[in-house]
Amino acid sequence: MTGQTTLTGGCLCSAVRYEATGTPGLTLICHCRMCQRASGGPFMGVLFLPSEAVRATEGEPLIYRSSPTSNRHFCGRCGSQLFFERHTRALMGLTVGSLDKPDGFKPQMHLCVESAMAWLDIRDDAPRHAKKPEGMTPPVEYDPLTGRTRPPEPHETRPER
Ligand SMILES: [Zn+2]
Numbered sequence: 001m002t003g004q005t006t007l008t009g010g011c012l013c014s015a016v017r018y019e020a021t022g023t024p025g026l027t028l029i030c031h032c033r034m035c036q037r038a039s040g041g042p043f044m045g046v047l048f049l050p051s052e053a054v055r056a057t058e059g060e061p062l063i064y065r066s067s068p069t070s071n072r073h074f075c076g077r078c079g080s081q082l083f084f085e086r087h088t089r090a091l092m093g094l095t096v097g098s099l100d101k102p103d104g105f106k107p108q109m110h111l112c113v114e115s116a117m118a119w120l121d122i123r124d125d126a127p128r129h130a131k132k133p134e135g136m137t138p139p140v141e142y143d144p145l146t147g148r149t150r151p152p153e154p155h156e157t158r159p160e161r
């Protein structure tokens with residue numbers, strides 16, 4: 001997946017479909033607890049493009065602000081995770097599993113392997129980072145499991161919907 005290309009994908013129930021035209025950037029597998037929770041899987045793969053390159057062609061995903069630096073877009077009907085957005089960097093990460101043709105995906109790095117599943121045997125030779133590399137996200141302190149900022153802001157009494 002290099003050069004200008006058009007990628008299409010959608011959720012499990014097809015209520016949300018998307019198209020992305022641009023030059024795919026960073027691809028990664030994230031093993032953090034938040035991606036595990038959000039995906040319901042052992043890790044999550046994402047392929048980043050500039051946010052403006054991505055548009056919904058059918059339906060609109062719902063957005064959950066999972067941390068101060070990221071939004072997770074998902075289908076409100078079937079719950080599929082579609083995009084991992086770093087809005088502070090204007091980057092949209094397409095989830096690998098939502099792509100119509102996921103086979104072209106090859107991770108350029110593994111993130112947060114400190115919380116990778118103990119049984120997981122990573123065989124590729126992409127670099128592995130125990131945490132997120134410095135500078136990938138702005139230096140905001142937040143809980144690695146819940147994404148809440150620390151200390152909790154006084155008005156935060158219940159999870160965001
Ligand atoms: Zn759906």
Ligand SMILES: [Zn+2]
Nearest residue numbers: 030031032035
């Ligand atoms: Zn993650």
